[in-house]
Every structure is written in structure tokens, then in C-alpha cells.
Amino acid sequence: MAKKISKIAVLTSGGDAPGMNAAIRAVVRSCSYYSVSCVGVYRGYQGLIEGDFEDLDARSVRNIINKGGTFLKSTRSMEFKTKEGRAKAYEKLKEKGVDALIVIGGDGTFTGGLYLSQEFDIPIIGIPATIDNDINGTDFTLGYDTALNTVVEAIDKIRDTASSHNRLFLIEVMGRDAGDIALNSGIGAGAEEILIPEEETGADRLIDSLKRSKKSGKTSSIIVVAEGEKSGKNIFELAEFIEENLDDYEIRVSVLGHIQRGGSPSCADRVLASKLGVGAVEGLLDGKRGAMVGIHHQKVVFVPLEEAIKGEAKIDKELRRVADITSV
Numbered sequence: 001m002a003k004k005i006s007k008i009a010v011l012t013s014g015g016d017a018p019g020m021n022a023a024i025r026a027v028v029r030s031c032s033y034y035s036v037s038c039v040g041v042y043r044g045y046q047g048l049i050e051g052d053f054e055d056l057d058a059r060s061v062r063n064i065i066n067k068g069g070t071f072l073k074s075t076r077s078m079e080f081k082t083k084e085g086r087a088k089a090y091e092k093l094k095e096k097g098v099d100a101l102i103v104i105g106g107d108g109t110f111t112g113g114l115y116l117s118q119e120f121d122i123p124i125i126g127i128p129a130t131i132d133n134d135i136n137g138t139d140f141t142l143g144y145d146t147a148l149n150t151v152v153e154a155i156d157k158i159r160d161t162a163s164s165h166n167r168l169f170l171i172e173v174m175g176r177d178a179g180d181i182a183l184n185s186g187i188g189a190g191a192e193e194i195l196i197p198e199e200e201t202g203a204d205r206l207i208d209s210l211k212r213s214k215k216s217g218k219t220s221s222i223i224v225v226a227e228g229e230k231s232g233k234n235i236f237e238l239a240e241f242i243e244e245n246l247d248d249y250e251i252r253v254s255v256l257g258h259i260q261r262g263g264s265p266s267c268a269d270r271v272l273a274s275k276l277g278v279g280a281v282e283g284l285l286d287g288k289r290g291a292m293v294g295i296h297h298q299k300v301v302f303v304p305l306e307e308a309i310k311g312e313a314k315i316d317k318e319l320r321r322v323a324d325i326t327s328v
Helices: 020-033 044-050 083-096 107-120 144-165 180-188 203-215 235-245 267-285 305-310 317-326
Strands: 007-012 037-041 053-056 100-105 124-128 167-173 193-195 221-226 250-255 291-296 299-304
Touching (some): 007 020, 007 083, 020 037, 020 100, 020 267, 044 083, 083 107, 100 107, 100 267, 107 305, 124 305, 144 167, 144 250, 144 267, 167 180, 167 235, 180 193, 180 221, 203 221, 203 235, 235 250, 291 305
Parallel strands (some): 007 037, 007 100, 124 291, 167 221, 193 221
Antiparallel strands (some): 037 053, 291 299
């Protein structure tokens, strides 16, 4: 018979994402609703090892649903990657009387949670939070919608300059292994070309496409490039290649970088965070463990952490088709 859960800890780990604070808020207030104690863990798994805890109640998380980042802070812990480090973390949880743990983050966060759960038999639920939207088993991850809106707004402003000066802009967006941000923001902002790591477009094909665009009467172009796409060693090398093989364009590069991670979460991310936070607490109280709480067809679902971690990024072929048609 499963032990009754009376105290739940929550932490954020890995890269920050808009909506993390909203998820923490939902976890804490769900605990309060169900008369369960809640403990916040500062600085992710490193804070877990060091026992950097704070008791949280419903009033502790007021006025944070609209805040970007994570007030619990986040860091990457090399010590937690060792079994000895995880043993220290488990001892700190036992000392605090914690019965279950909710981890908010991405692939690395879930991997750490899976090991801790397997080695020390503690119930753990993961909440997916990464702007890359590259976690298997959920339609969306926290921060993804906000990042898309940030990118589209930036590209809209860059296009004003591109149109005014007959320039070609290469805009790098985040997405080391997944092209969701590039593909969706590229369509939303009307990009002429979108380069993503799931496809090997090749620089030569890109040149042919730009020549066709020029012939059709386009005097400026926006190319959205996911950071993991390798038509060149990097976006600046790709810009040099285009400059050498294409006349009549001034070429500029804009790397959007970490502005994509920051900012107040969108309404969609706040609602998603609230759903997943409540779902995580209710899942633990219902006996679920070693799982990620996600969203599929607007319904809260639970997926084994192993499946969430092992999932391969799959590009939406229909979106790629739409992008090709609308960029002529």
C-alpha cells in the first residue's frame, strides 16, 4: 500500500522558461487546497543536495503568475549526476519529511528525477518546461507559446528594416535539436525560408530558393534559422556563403538569443502551467509516480518519464508544406 502523501517538494531545473512561476504557484495552491504541506527547493538539484528549502503556502506565491523566469532559481548540478550526490539529495528530503517531489524542467531535469525515483523509491512527477517544445508525450511545453510570440514580434520589427533597405536578414532562433520555434515563428512572421535541424536543406538549395524569390519580384527576404541547423558551421558562415553566391542583397545577421526565454508568460502559458501544476499534485495524491504530466488534445495526461526523455523531435510535415506554399 502506497504511503500517504502529506508533504510535497517542488523545484525548477535546467534552462528557465516563461510559465515556471505560474506552475510553482499552481503546485503550491493545489497543495493548500488538498491540505498538503509544500516545500520550495531553491537552485534546483544543487539546492536539493544542500537542503536549500523553504516552506511555502498559498500566500507565498501571490503575484507571481505574470512573472518570467523562476523565483526558486535554477542551476545545473554536476554533483547530482552522481549516485552519491543523489543519495545526499534524498537524505535532505527525508530530513525535511518530504514524501514526494515535483520537478519542473526539460529532458535533463526529467533524467535526474527518473534516477532519483528509481534509486530511492520516491514518487516524482515532472512538469515539462522548455521553450523548445521538444519533450515527447505532450503537445506543448511551458514557455513555448511565449517564446513564439517574442520571436514573431522581433521578426516583425526586423522586417521593417529589411523592406526599407532591400536587405536579406538571417535571424537565428533557439532550437538546438528541434525546429518548432523556427518553423512556427517563420510561418507566423511570413519568412521566405525556414531552416531547421530536422531537415538537411543545404546552402546550395537555399541559394536557388533566394534566386527564385528575387526573380519573382521580392526585394527583401527574411530567413529564420534554428540554432542547431547546419547549412553552415554557424549562421555567420552561412551569411558569408550567401554573400559570395548572391548579388544585389545587403545581408545582415540577427541572433535573438536569450530574449526568447525571458518576459511575462503569455495567457496560454499561464493556463497551461495552472493545468499542469494542479495535475501534478493530483497525480501524486492519486498514486502516480515516475511520470510526466502533459497536455494532449486539451486533456491532462500522464506519460512515463522514460518515454518523455527518449522521445525524438518530429517536425510537423503539414506545417512545412504550409510554409513552402505561403513563401512563394
